Amino acid sequence: MKPFTAPLDDILFTLTHVAGADSTPDWDAEMAREIGAHFAAFAEGEIAPLDEPGDRQGCRLENGRVRMPDGFGAVYKAYAEQGWPGLTAPEDHGGQGMGALMLAITSEIFSGANHSLQMVTGLVPGAIRVLTRFGTNEQQARHIPGLASGNTLATMCLTEPGAGSDLSRIRCRAVQDGTTWQISGEKIFISGGDQDMSEEILHLVLARTSDNGVKGLSLFLCPSTKADGTRNSVTVTRIEEKMGLHASPTCQLAFDGAEAELIGAEGQGLHAMFTMMNHARADVALQGVAHAARAYDVASHYAAERQQGRKPDGSPATLADHADVQRILTEIDTRAMGGRAICHLAFVAMDRGDAPDLVDFLTPVAKVACTEAGMRAAELGMQVLGGYGYLSEYRLEQTYRDARITAIYEGANGIHERMLATRLLTGAPGAAFDAFLQGEDHAGLLPLWQRARAYLQKAADPTPLAHDVMALTIHTLLAALYARIAKAADHHPDPTRIRQLAEEGIRTARSFAPAHAARLGL
Numbered sequence: 264m265k266p267f268t269a270p271l272d273d274i275l276f277t278l279t280h281v282a283g284a285d286s287t288p289d290w291d292a293e294m295a296r297e298i299g300a301h302f303a304a305f306a307e308g309e310i311a312p313l314d315e316p317g318d319r320q321g322c323r324l325e326n327g328r329v330r331m332p333d334g335f336g337a338v339y340k341a342y343a344e345q346g347w348p349g350l351t352a353p354e355d356h357g358g359q360g361m362g363a364l365m366l367a368i369t370s371e372i373f374s375g376a377n378h379s380l381q382m383v384t385g386l387v388p389g390a391i392r393v394l395t396r397f398g399t400n401e402q403q404a405r406h407i408p409g410l411a412s413g414n415t416l417a418t419m420c421l422t423e424p425g426a427g428s429d430l431s432r433i434r435c436r437a438v439q440d441g442t443t444w445q446i447s448g449e450k451i452f453i454s455g456g457d458q459d460m461s462e463e464i465l466h467l468v469l470a471r472t473s474d475n476g477v478k479g480l481s482l483f484l485c486p487s488t489k490a491d492g493t494r495n496s497v498t499v500t501r502i503e504e505k506m507g508l509h510a511s512p513t514c515q516l517a518f519d520g521a522e523a524e525l526i527g528a529e530g531q532g533l534h535a536m537f538t539m540m541n542h543a544r545a546d547v548a549l550q551g552v553a554h555a556a557r558a559y560d561v562a563s564h565y566a567a568e569r570q571q572g573r574k575p576d577g578s579p580a581t582l583a584d585h586a587d588v589q590r591i592l593t594e595i596d597t598r599a600m601g602g603r604a605i606c607h608l609a610f611v612a613m614d615r616g617d618a619p620d621l622v623d624f625l626t627p628v629a630k631v632a633c634t635e636a637g638m639r640a641a642e643l644g645m646q647v648l649g650g651y652g653y654l655s656e657y658r659l660e661q662t663y664r665d666a667r668i669t670a671i672y673e674g675a676n677g678i679h680e681r682m683l684a685t686r687l688l689t690g691a692p693g694a695a696f697d698a699f700l701q702g703e704d705h706a707g708l709l710p711l712w713q714r715a716r717a718y719l720q721k722a723a724d725p726t727p728l729a730h731d732v733m734a735l736t737i738h739t740l741l742a743a744l745y746a747r748i749a750k751a752a753d754h755h756p757d758p759t760r761i762r763q764l765a766e767e768g769i770r771t772a773r774s775f776a777p778a779h780a781a782r783l784g785l
């Protein structure tokens with residue numbers, strides 16, 4: 264198996280030279296490289312080696328508690344001791360106060376090294392953001408230090424048996440009891456709902472405080488240990504069996520009058536939860552990029568070494584000498600770099616804070632584009648390895664299995680497509696994206712995209728158009744970003760590779776965007 268290598272040069276290239284990280288107030292390129300290199304060494308040396316054994320062993324439920332695979336507790340301890348959980352937490356609560364762009368670097372590397380472990384630890388920055396935005400000073404002082412030190416891990420509890428994409432169907436109920444609240448009901452599919460790595464778990468729970476649809480939902484902080492030091496009434500009733508991510512416990516949780524505190528205003532739970540979900544969505548987009556980059560790493564190394572067939576001069580050829588294998592490898596590489604550029608563009612816009620409408624527009628686009636890229640790249644990578652791709656030896660089948668969920672959780676991709684078509688494209692976010700594209704080299708695709716937008720504005724029901732509109736949007740955005748990538752190629756250690764993938768990306772966008780426009784009837 265090819266050991267995991269963090270794609271640090273590629274990450275720093277798009278962040279700095281494509282997405283414009285230096286336009287953000289706190290960007291320090293040298294510090295970013297130094298922190299990225301530290302995390303890369305940790306991920307390569309300690310986190311990634313647990314990926315395969317974790318997948319094989321999986322999590323188990325013993326006496327009502329989740330046991331993580333061997334070695335996960337020790338690596339989490341080292342992760343916490345090195346200060347990674349508090350990277351972007353406020354300094355006055357024990358964090359290091361770094362900008363969110365640092366997370367674009369570490370999250371992608373973490374997911375590439377070990378998606379399962381990243382899932383269980385990755386909700387901490389989102390929880391801190393919710394506390395910073397909606398918590399009282401007292402709540403922040405009580406909860407952030409534990410999250411920043413690694414003593415506490417966070418969960419996000421939305422899904423119920425009857426409430427998946429449609430959160431208005433949530434039935435979990437919260438009842439006020441003096442100064443505290445009590446939550447009762449069932450949540451399913453909760454990532455890291457229990458584990459034995461952190462001392463504490465802080466569940467962020469969306470629960471019903473009135474029967475007024477989504478306006479009756481409020482957000483609660485529900486710690487695993489109550490104020491009096493006893494265990495809170497949150498129990499794991501089972502761990503789900505699933506296709507991949509075997510080292511990430513997906514838990515069914517029963518809340519039985521669990522003690523909780525309200526965060527933010529009553530009835531504003533969905534609004535508060537969106538802060539966490541938007542963070543998680545950006546993270547899931549990076550998971551897709553990480554899988555695509557890993558697929559390229561494994562497949563390109565294998566193709567360079569395996570001898571099959573002959574070159575035109577009759578000498579022995581490697582797989583990489585064959586045009587069709589080159590085509591596949593270039594597609595994987597192109598998808599990884601293009602997806603990463605979309606994510607980084609969104610992260611930079613988020614960090615600058617001066618274009619919230621553009622961020623609203625880019626978040627679902629990044630989620631869909633990058634998760635599709637991750638799945639497709641994993642599948643193509645397996646093709647490059649032939650029969651060995653299907654076997655477990657080179658682990659691409661694990662990448663394939665782990666990547667599959669990214670298009671489903673954090674809002675199924677179809678839901679993001681619908682949101683783009685019904686709310687974002689025709690309103691202020693769509694106008695912000697239009698304005699952004701006008702300053703870009705969009706390979707002539709902008710007029711096509713504008714026609715689609717105008718067409719959608721007139722449609723009585725835009726939902727049947729949603730998939731093709733998203734695809735057209737992704738191709739148009741990618742055309743602009745590959746143009747930026749091509750322009751910046753000389754800043755990368757391997758400019759030839761970068762120019763090649765940018766050309767391929769622009770060619771693909773130019774060919775497929777009109778096909779999706781045609782499907783819309785344009």
Ligand SMILES: Cc1cc2nc3c(=O)[nH]c(=O)nc-3n(C[C@H](O)[C@H](O)[C@H](O)COP(=O)(O)OP(=O)(O)OC[C@H]3O[C@@H](n4cnc5c(N)ncnc54)[C@H](O)[C@@H]3O)c2cc1C
Nearest residue numbers: 419420421422427428452453454513672673674675677678
């Ligand atoms: C491994 C794993 C980890 C997870 N982690 C968490 C977690 O930590 N916390 C949490 O709260 N949840 C978690 N989930 C749940 C996940 O977010 C949901 O599975 C997801 O939101 C989809 O909900 P659903 O499964 O009920 O599918 P459904 O809502 O039933 O949707 C099924 C399909 O129908 C489509 N669809 C549904 N409604 C519409 C509509 N109105 N218009 C068009 N299409 C529609 C969807 O796009 C989807 O393709 C996790 C799930 C898994 C498998």
